[in-house]
Amino acid sequence: MSTRSIVILGNGITGITAARNIRKRSDDDRITVVSGETDHHFSRTALMYIFMGDMTYADTKPYEDGFWPKNRIELKRGWVDAIDTTATRLTFSNGDSLPYDELIIATGSQPNRLGWPGQDLQGVQGLYSLQDLESMEKLCPTTKRAVIAGGGLIGVEVAEMLLTRGIAVTFLVREKSFWGSVLPEGESKLVGREILRHGIDLSLQSEIQEILPDAAGRARAVKTKAGDEIPCEMVFLTAGVSPNIAVARAAGVECDRGVLVDEFFRTATPHVWAGGDCAQHRTVPAGRRPVEQVWYTGKLHGEHIAANICGESLPYQPGIWFNSAKFFDIEYQTYGTVLPKPRDGEQSFYWEHPDGDKSIRVNFRGDTGELVGVNVFGIRHRHLVWEHWIAAGTTVTEAMSDLGAANFDPEFFRQYEPEIVAAFNAAHPQSAATLRTRKGLFTRVFQRLFKSASPRGAVAVSAMTP
Amino acid sequence: MKDLTANLAYESHSLTPGGHRLAPLEQLGLALCGVGFMVLLAGYFTASDVSSGVRAIWLGLAWGGVVSGTLLYGLHKHLSENAGVRNHGKTTESLTARGALGWILAVLLTAFYVVLYWFPEMFGGITRLHDPLSQALRGRPADHWFLYGTAYTVGTTIMGAKALAKYRHSRYQVVRTLVIMASQLVMAYLLPGFLASINQPEAYLTYFWPLAYENLFPGSIQGLMNRGAFGTFVVAWSFISIFVATPILTYFYGKRWYCSWVCGCGGLANTVGDSFRQISDKSLRAWQVERYTVYGVLVFIVLVTGLLWLEPYMPAYMHEPLYMLRKTYGFLIGMVLAGVVGVGAYPLMGTRVWCRFFCPMAAVLGIIQRFFSRFRITTNGGQCISCGNCSKYCEMGIDVRSYAQRGENIVRASCVGCGVCATVCPRGVLSLENGPTEDRLKGYTAPTQPVITKSVKRVAMR
Numbered sequence: 001m002s003t004r005s006i007v008i009l010g011n012g013i014t015g016i017t018a019a020r021n022i023r024k025r026s027d028d029d030r031i032t033v034v035s036g037e038t039d040h041h042f043s044r045t046a047l048m049y050i051f052m053g054d055m056t057y058a059d060t061k062p063y064e065d066g067f068w069p070k071n072r073i074e075l076k077r078g079w080v081d082a083i084d085t086t087a088t089r090l091t092f093s094n095g096d097s098l099p100y101d102e103l104i105i106a107t108g109s110q111p112n113r114l115g116w117p118g119q120d121l122q123g124v125q126g127l128y129s130l131q132d133l134e135s136m137e138k139l140c141p142t143t144k145r146a147v148i149a150g151g152g153l154i155g156v157e158v159a160e161m162l163l164t165r166g167i168a169v170t171f172l173v174r175e176k177s178f179w180g181s182v183l184p185e186g187e188s189k190l191v192g193r194e195i196l197r198h199g200i201d202l203s204l205q206s207e208i209q210e211i212l213p214d215a216a217g218r219a220r221a222v223k224t225k226a227g228d229e230i231p232c233e234m235v236f237l238t239a240g241v242s243p244n245i246a247v248a249r250a251a252g253v254e255c256d257r258g259v260l261v262d263e264f265f266r267t268a269t270p271h272v273w274a275g276g277d278c279a280q281h282r283t284v285p286a287g288r289r290p291v292e293q294v295w296y297t298g299k300l301h302g303e304h305i306a307a308n309i310c311g312e313s314l315p316y317q318p319g320i321w322f323n324s325a326k327f328f329d330i331e332y333q334t335y336g337t338v339l340p341k342p343r344d345g346e347q348s349f350y351w352e353h354p355d356g357d358k359s360i361r362v363n364f365r366g367d368t369g370e371l372v373g374v375n376v377f378g379i380r381h382r383h384l385v386w387e388h389w390i391a392a393g394t395t396v397t398e399a400m401s402d403l404g405a406a407n408f409d410p411e412f413f414r415q416y417e418p419e420i421v422a423a424f425n426a427a428h429p430q431s432a433a434t435l436r437t438r439k440g441l442f443t444r445v446f447q448r449l450f451k452s453a454s455p456r457g458a459v460a461v462s463a464m465t466p
Numbered sequence: 467m468k469d470l471t472a473n474l475a476y477e478s479h480s481l482t483p484g485g486h487r488l489a490p491l492e493q494l495g496l497a498l499c500g501v502g503f504m505v506l507l508a509g510y511f512t513a514s515d516v517s518s519g520v521r522a523i524w525l526g527l528a529w530g531g532v533v534s535g536t537l538l539y540g541l542h543k544h545l546s547e548n549a550g551v552r553n554h555g556k557t558t559e560s561l562t563a564r565g566a567l568g569w570i571l572a573v574l575l576t577a578f579y580v581v582l583y584w585f586p587e588m589f590g591g592i593t594r595l596h597d598p599l600s601q602a603l604r605g606r607p608a609d610h611w612f613l614y615g616t617a618y619t620v621g622t623t624i625m626g627a628k629a630l631a632k633y634r635h636s637r638y639q640v641v642r643t644l645v646i647m648a649s650q651l652v653m654a655y656l657l658p659g660f661l662a663s664i665n666q667p668e669a670y671l672t673y674f675w676p677l678a679y680e681n682l683f684p685g686s687i688q689g690l691m692n693r694g695a696f697g698t699f700v701v702a703w704s705f706i707s708i709f710v711a712t713p714i715l716t717y718f719y720g721k722r723w724y725c726s727w728v729c730g731c732g733g734l735a736n737t738v739g740d741s742f743r744q745i746s747d748k749s750l751r752a753w754q755v756e757r758y759t760v761y762g763v764l765v766f767i768v769l770v771t772g773l774l775w776l777e778p779y780m781p782a783y784m785h786e787p788l789y790m791l792r793k794t795y796g797f798l799i800g801m802v803l804a805g806v807v808g809v810g811a812y813p814l815m816g817t818r819v820w821c822r823f824f825c826p827m828a829a830v831l832g833i834i835q836r837f838f839s840r841f842r843i844t845t846n847g848g849q850c851i852s853c854g855n856c857s858k859y860c861e862m863g864i865d866v867r868s869y870a871q872r873g874e875n876i877v878r879a880s881c882v883g884c885g886v887c888a889t890v891c892p893r894g895v896l897s898l899e900n901g902p903t904e905d906r907l908k909g910y911t912a913p914t915q916p917v918i919t920k921s922v923k924r925v926a927m928r
Contacts, residue, residue, distance in 0.1 A: 013852070046853040051553040059858045062867060064750060164554045198548065295851045324849050326892040329550035329635070333849070333894060380894035383847025408846055408897050410638040412890055 004030045010106035011035035014276030017302025025310040036079035052164045109241035109277040116272045118211030123219040124235040143233040147222045150239030158236045170201040191327045244277040262317040264308045275301030331372035335386035336373025351423045369395035381406040400433035495539030502531020512591025522598035541626030549635040568813035576810030583801045586610035603659035619655040625737040646733040669700045674707040676767040677827035720841025721831035722883020739817030743861035746816030764829040818861045832879030840900040843876035850895045856887035
């Protein structure tokens with residue numbers, strides 16, 4: 001293959017994964033990664049840790065700076081103004097231009113601005129880029145209270161960050177309960193309690209009417225739809241993100257919400273590919289969404305683009321959905337599909353620890369008992385196990401019996417499988433499970449000696465009270 | 467509308483980045499600790515004719531101030547916050563981010579070790595101050611090693627209590643910290659003291675050759691063999707500990723059973739040094755250097771020990787060079803690297819400089835862990851978000867993230883299994899596990915059909 005010039009727009013996880021994987025496959029291609037945000041790839045997911053002083057910016061770079069020249073991946077800093085898809089050339093805001101043979105658009109997303117009056121005032125921002133963090137650093141010293149509008153993962157991160165600077169936080173959430181569009185009621189309330197426990201003023205069913213300016217053009221208060229006026233010096237817009245596609249759209253690359261791509265991540269324009277947060281699948285993979293803005297899908301997209309650009313034919317099959325997050329001190333993992341309300345024909349089992357900070361929800365089909373999805377809060381579970389169970393159509397009874405195999409908590413942590421399975425058996429006696437536990441050496445020797453009648457490797461817990 | 471002033475408590479905090487404004491109780495704690503240290507230093511002027519009772523009171527005031535003050539400060543700092551990972555400000559505060567306070571502490575620690583090893587008389591009356599304690603514990607007057615052992619044990623215990631408060635959300639860290647505190651207090655302080663008091667060899671049973679390099683020197687063994695049954699036991703333990711217990715335990719649990727549960731060096735690092743763990747160098751270059759130095763020291767001590775055993779068969783002119791070689795090891799490795807650099811550099815190079823770059827015991831354990839062990843850090847599928855907390859807080863400078871983000875398990879010779887990477891991970895990606903060796907190195911490849919390997923099931927169903 002002759003030497004091609006592959007230009008990647010965006011040095012986030014998608015662009016960088018594509019660059020690395022193209023280099024793995026091809027020694028000849030010239031690879032250039034363009035970013036206006038930073039010189040080097042860093043982990044956007046760690047922005048909060050930079051702000052809180054857990055890590056420095058340098059710590060968030062997954063590769064040492066020498067990695068790029070060593071792998072002949074050229075890094076170009078600059079904002080792209082326009083893409084000329086007929087002349088196959090990029091134009092930068094400083095007038096530079098860069099020709100390409102293949103172009104990968106991986107421009108990520110931008111915080112939603114839903115058209116509130118005052119949303120462009122100083123002190124109103126989202127949290128997505130390093131520049132957002134810099135602006136926070138600049139304004140926080142003169143901020144006593146901040147309003148966060150939009151209850152999602154980024155909002156919780158911002159709240160946690162602000163608390164470490166002694167800034168009071170009012171959290172405005174449109175829904176009846178926190179992240180209620182994604183989480184079922186039990187989990188949503190659990191997270192709500194965690195937010196309150198950290199001293200956040202959580203205001204449910206509350207929305208911004210407008211953001212009021214002071215004389216200098218900085219936000220001074222938020223007016224809610226209920227008519228309250230909340231004095232504040234900063235406003236964070238965290239009602240989700242949307243694909244950052246202005247440049248692609250202006251270049252005539254076919255877009256809907258995101259840049260439209262086929263299962264090989266080709267856009268409608270020749271020699272232009274797209275992936276990551278900014279891409280939208282024309283054909284939505286089973287059990288997935290058209291636009292998925294999470295870290296690992298960005299990585300998967302990058303891997304697929306690299307394979308396809310190098311002549312392989314690798315269609316996108318992302319498999320079972322999974323995700324994770326942390327709400328202050330409570331970790332959350334989800335595998336498969338768990339909607340706020342179970343779909344028709346689905347049953348939902350929910351267990352919550354009396355402390356209210358640990359829970360598990362297992363959704364399954366009412367007729368066959370096949371697993372559909374799981375939410376876990378405050379307990380770590382094993383990705384591999386749930387992925388296998390859900391993909392293989394394992395029944396809820398089987399999964400409950402082997403629940404210990406899914407536990408990923410550290411050693412010495414209390415395990416709640418007996419309680420969970422007992423509660424499950426009480427709620428679903430027709431699907432009752434017997435929890436299998438691994439026997440220690442002494443038990444096995446003891447059993448051997450006294451020829452215990454109980455079956456090997458099994459212990460009944462159904463008699464336990466839930 | 468809710469009362470928005472309900473949150474005003476938060477506004478009393480400092481507004482500087484990561485700045486932790488001290489609560490009044492914490493200020494009092496630090497003041498008490500400072501007074502305690504000053505009382506201790508004033509002990510320098512203790513004349514030898516001061517009565518034992520006065521010394522005991524003086525010593526009690528000194529250590530009492532340090533202990534109560536540190537506990538007050540440390541426990542309040544962590545218990546006043548919700549339980550959870552709180553590493554805020556580690557990269558911005560002077561003490562923990564190589565600022566002026568860090569440098570000052572490094573100079574003080576270094577000076578302490580220089581005095582301890584080469585100018586112990588400079589402790590003056592401070593050593594004398596410890597006579598009553600030494601008499602009570604060991605039935606003999608204090609020397610500078612007793613002073614050192616006392617300070618080491620007090621530090622491990624009180625800062626261990628602080629670590630318990632800090633990591634109280636993780637039972638792994640709580641159990642491990644308790645064990646490592648007990649290991650220092652009982653096995654490396656009270657027991658040797660008791661043995662000395664009943665005129666038995668002052669054995670430190672948790673320090674094995676080649677860390678306690680003299681354990682297998684022919685001279686030490688001969689000396690112990692003349693000390694009766696217990697001496698013989700200590701000699702037997704010296705061999706069993708390294709040649710039997712170490713390989714077996716490391717096969718089952720990895721290096722951590724020693725480095726993070728038993729060893730006093732690890733104990734100090736994970737208690738007194740916990741605030742400095744993030745300073746360790748994560749670069750590839752540091753890893754390259756580490757491999758030469760740590761195995762270099764191992765070769766050095768094996769050579770010295772072997773040659774000492776061969777000494778009787780050597781011509782007489784070899785005895786002097788051999789003596790010099792042995793002295794060089796003791797000076798360079800045993801004192802300069804283990805003490806002065808190993809602890810003195812805590813605030814500048816992180817807490818495990820000795821363990822990572824120089825400790826020959828760590829080298830032995832590392833070889834076993836890397837090639838013949840059931841231990842690994844499991845990466846949980848594709849959940850890693852590359853945030854880098856694991857790498858940042860790895861005291862051994864392992865770039866944990868580089869494995870985790872590829873879905874690979876972490877099997878590294880240097881890993882001491884402290885478990886902090888798994889503790890600080892915000893996505894539940896890492897777990898320390900012992901399991902069958904066959905698929906230990908395997909990773910997760912998304913999104914092909916996964917299988918539950920034998921290993922996963924057997925590991926998980928505890």
